[in-house]
Amino acid sequence: MKKYFEIGKINLMNNFAYSGEFFLKSGFILVVLFIFVNIWKAAYAGKEIIDGFTIAMIMWYMLLTESIVTSGSTVIKEVNADIQSGGIAYQLNKPYSYIGYYLSKSISYKALGCLITFIIGSVLVYFLVGKIDIDILTIPLVILTVILALILDFFMLLCIALVAFWFEDTTALRWIYDKILFTIGGMLVPLEIFPDWLEKTSSVLPFSFAVYQPAKLFVQFSMERFVQVAAIQIAYISIFVVIAILIYKKGIGRVNVNGG
Amino acid sequence: MEKNSGGASMENAIELKNLVKKFKTKQKEAGLSGSFKSLFKSKYKELTAVDNISFNLKRGEVVGFIGPNGAGKSTTIKILSGILFPDSGKINVLGMSPQKDRKKLAYKIGCVFGQKPQLWYHLPAIDTFNLFSKIYELDDKEYKKRLDYLVKMFEVEDILNTPVRKLSLGQRMRCEIVASMLHKPEILFLDEPTIGLDIVAKQKIRELILDLNKKEKVTILLTSHDTQDIEHLCERIIIINHGRVVYDGSIEKLQKDYLNTKIVSVKFSSEFKEFNVEGIKIISSNKYSAEFEVYTDKISIQKFIDSLIKKYAILDITISGTPIEEVITKIYGEK
Numbered sequence A: 001m002k003k004y005f006e007i008g009k010i011n012l013m014n015n016f017a018y019s020g021e022f023f024l025k026s027g028f029i030l031v032v033l034f035i036f037v038n039i040w041k042a043a044y045a046g047k048e049i050i051d052g053f054t055i056a057m058i059m060w061y062m063l064l065t066e067s068i069v070t071s072g073s074t075v076i077k078e079v080n081a082d083i084q085s086g087g088i089a090y091q092l093n094k095p096y097s098y099i100g101y102y103l104s105k106s107i108s109y110k111a112l113g114c115l116i117t118f119i120i121g122s123v124l125v126y127f128l129v130g131k132i133d134i135d136i137l138t139i140p141l142v143i144l145t146v147i148l149a150l151i152l153d154f155f156m157l158l159c160i161a162l163v164a165f166w167f168e169d170t171t172a173l174r175w176i177y178d179k180i181l182f183t184i185g186g187m188l189v190p191l192e193i194f195p196d197w198l199e200k201t202s203s204v205l206p207f208s209f210a211v212y213q214p215a216k217l218f219v220q221f222s223m224e225r226f227v228q229v230a231a232i233q234i235a236y237i238s239i240f241v242v243i244a245i246l247i248y249k250k251g252i253g254r255v256n257v258n259g260g
Numbered sequence B: 001m002e003k004n005s006g007g008a009s010m011e012n013a014i015e016l017k018n019l020v021k022k023f024k025t026k027q028k029e030a031g032l033s034g035s036f037k038s039l040f041k042s043k044y045k046e047l048t049a050v051d052n053i054s055f056n057l058k059r060g061e062v063v064g065f066i067g068p069n070g071a072g073k074s075t076t077i078k079i080l081s082g083i084l085f086p087d088s089g090k091i092n093v094l095g096m097s098p099q100k101d102r103k104k105l106a107y108k109i110g111c112v113f114g115q116k117p118q119l120w121y122h123l124p125a126i127d128t129f130n131l132f133s134k135i136y137e138l139d140d141k142e143y144k145k146r147l148d149y150l151v152k153m154f155e156v157e158d159i160l161n162t163p164v165r166k167l168s169l170g171q172r173m174r175c176e177i178v179a180s181m182l183h184k185p186e187i188l189f190l191d192e193p194t195i196g197l198d199i200v201a202k203q204k205i206r207e208l209i210l211d212l213n214k215k216e217k218v219t220i221l222l223t224s225h226d227t228q229d230i231e232h233l234c235e236r237i238i239i240i241n242h243g244r245v246v247y248d249g250s251i252e253k254l255q256k257d258y259l260n261t262k263i264v265s266v267k268f269s270s271e272f273k274e275f276n277v278e279g280i281k282i283i284s285s286n287k288y289s290a291e292f293e294v295y296t297d298k299i300s301i302q303k304f305i306d307s308l309i310k311k312y313a314i315l316d317i318t319i320s321g322t323p324i325e326e327v328i329t330k331i332y333g334e335k
Helices: A002-027 A029-043 A055-070 A075-085 A098-129 A136-165 A171-182 A196-204 A206-210 A212-219 A223-252 B031-040 B073-080 B102-106 B125-135 B140-153 B169-181 B199-216 B227-233 B251-257 B301-311 B324-334
Strands: B012-027 B043-058 B062-066 B088-093 B109-113 B187-191 B219-223 B236-241 B244-250 B261-268 B280-285 B289-295 B314-320
Touching: A002 A029, A002 A098, A002 B125, A029 A055, A029 A098, A055 A098, A055 A136, A055 A171, A055 A212, A075 A098, A075 A136, A075 A171, A098 A136, A098 A223, A136 A171, A136 A206, A136 A212, A136 A223, A171 A206, A196 A206, A196 A212, A206 A212, A206 A223, A212 A223, B012 B073, B012 B219, B043 B073, B043 B219, B043 B244, B062 B073, B062 B199, B062 B227, B073 B088, B073 B187, B073 B219, B109 B169, B125 B140, B125 B169, B140 B169, B140 B199, B169 B187, B169 B199, B199 B219, B199 B227, B219 B227, B227 B251, B236 B251, B236 B324, B244 B251, B244 B324, B261 B301, B289 B301, B301 B314
Parallel strands: B062 B219, B062 B236, B109 B187, B187 B219
Antiparallel strands: B012 B043, B012 B088, B236 B244, B261 B289, B261 B314, B280 B289
8 A cells, every 4th residue: 555655656756857847837827717617607697596505505515516627637648648658567667556556646636726716716715705604513524525526537537548448548538538527527517407317317427426426525514424425436446346357458469469 | 368377587688589570550542532531441560570589688688689770689678667558579677577577677777878868858867866766766865875886886976966068968868877776676778879979988887887787787778770889888789670580699790790890081281192901902092082891800900000190191080890780791791
C-alpha cells in the first residue's frame, strides 16, 4: 500500500513543475462561475426556489461539480499512449500493479486539483451569492463521498482507456463520457431540473454518483442519504474494478510492442 | 503455449527454448479510399518477431545480444521480463515463469532501457531512488547503505539533487543504472545503455557495468548497436536477425572471424601519398585524408598508428569498429 502512496506523492511533486498551468486551469473556474451566476440570476428572476434549490445552493452545488469534473485526469491519455507505443512494457517491469499505479497517480492529481479549484472558486461564489447553511460536522462525510466519486470516475475512465487494447484510440469515447458527466452526471445542473423520468433514470446511473450525488449532499445533507450514496458508490466502484481487471487481463496478452 | 517447466538449474539464470512470438499489424491501402475501406474491413499482416530462439545464460555471465533494428532483441527481453506473452516456447528465468510470476520476478531483475528513461524527468534522481526503495519494499537502513555504495561507485553524489532534465546524457544513464540496481537484482537487462553518449561517457558506463558484474556477480544481458560495447563487456555474444539466432559463441571467436578489422579515418597536415604495410588496405584517399581498413589479426592499431606517424603529420584520427550489419552480412555470406 505504501508504494502506491509514494507513487501518488511523486506524481504530485512532478506536477508542481507545471504549477503555473495547474493554477491557471483551476483559476479558469472563476470565468465559468461568473457566467453561470448571471444565467441563473436570469432564471431565478422573481423566484426564490427552483426545484428545491435557492440560487446560492445552486452556485455552491455547481462549484463542487465543476471542481470534481475539471480536476482532470490524464489516465486515458497515458494508458492510450502506453498501449499504442508499447510503453506499457516499461511500466510492467516493476513490482506493482499497473492499475494501482495509475489509480495512485490519478487520485493524487485529481484530489489536489479539485481542492485548489474549490478554494479559488469558493471566494468568488461567496462574494457573488453569499454562504449557505452547512453543518461543519458533515463536511468530512461529504469529502469522503467526493473521494469515492473521484475513484469511481477513475475506474470508469480506466475501462474506457483499456479498450485501446482493441481500438487504437479511445479519445472519442472519452469525449462522449465527458458529455454524459456534463448532462446526466449533473455537472451543469442538478438532476431535479430534468423531467421526472430523466431525473429518476439519471440518479441511479453511475455517472451521477461521480458528480451529482456528492454535490447534492454538500448543499442538502442528510445522514440517511449519505449512507445510501456512499454504499452505492462503493458498489459501483467494485463493479468497475472487476470490469477493468477483466478488460486488462484479456487485453494484456494482446500487447504489441513496436521495435526490437 | 507450452507451460514453463519450473525450476531452472542452479547454474543457469535464464533458460529459453524454442521461443516464438508473432505480432499482427494492421494494414491499410494507400489514400483516402484505403482509409475508408479500413473503417469497415481491417486487414492484418502477421509478423514473426521471434522465430524459434533457444539459449541459456549462466549465472554471472555478461552476454551481448545484438542484431539490426527489428531483429527481435527487445521483444525477447520483454518476454524474459514477463511483459510480453510468447506464442510458444519454454521460458525459465531464475526458476520462475516470467508471464505467471511477473511481479515476483520484478524484485529480482533490473532493466535499463536507453531510450525509455525510468527517472522522473522534472525531479532530482534522488526522488526516483526513494520511490524505488518503496516500490521494491527495501528496508530503510539497507536502502541507505545500498544507495551510499552505488552513489559512490557511479560517482553521482554531486548530481543527486539536480532535476533529471538538467543532467547530461552520461550523468542520466549513470543514475538510470543506479536506479535499476538499488534492489540488488540478480539479472540486469541493459537495452542500448550507451546510446547517444560520447566516447568518454561510453567508456565510463562500460567500466561501471563491468565493475558491477565483478563485484555483485549480476547476470547481464546487453543489447547494443555499438560493437565496441560488446567487445569491451561481453565474454559471449548472441546475434539475432529476423528473429533467429545466427551466432551464439565466444567474443574471441567472433573477433577472430568477423571483428578483425577496424576502420581508421585520418586527416593529414602534410600531403598523403602512399602507405604500404601488411594488414592495411586503403579504402579511399585524397591529398590530405585517407580511410584505412586495418586487419587487427595482422597488425595492431598501435603499431599501425606508430608507423603512420613516422611517415606523415597527422591532424585528426577516428577509429571505428565493424558495423553490426556488416558482421551479420559476413556470417550470412559464409552460410
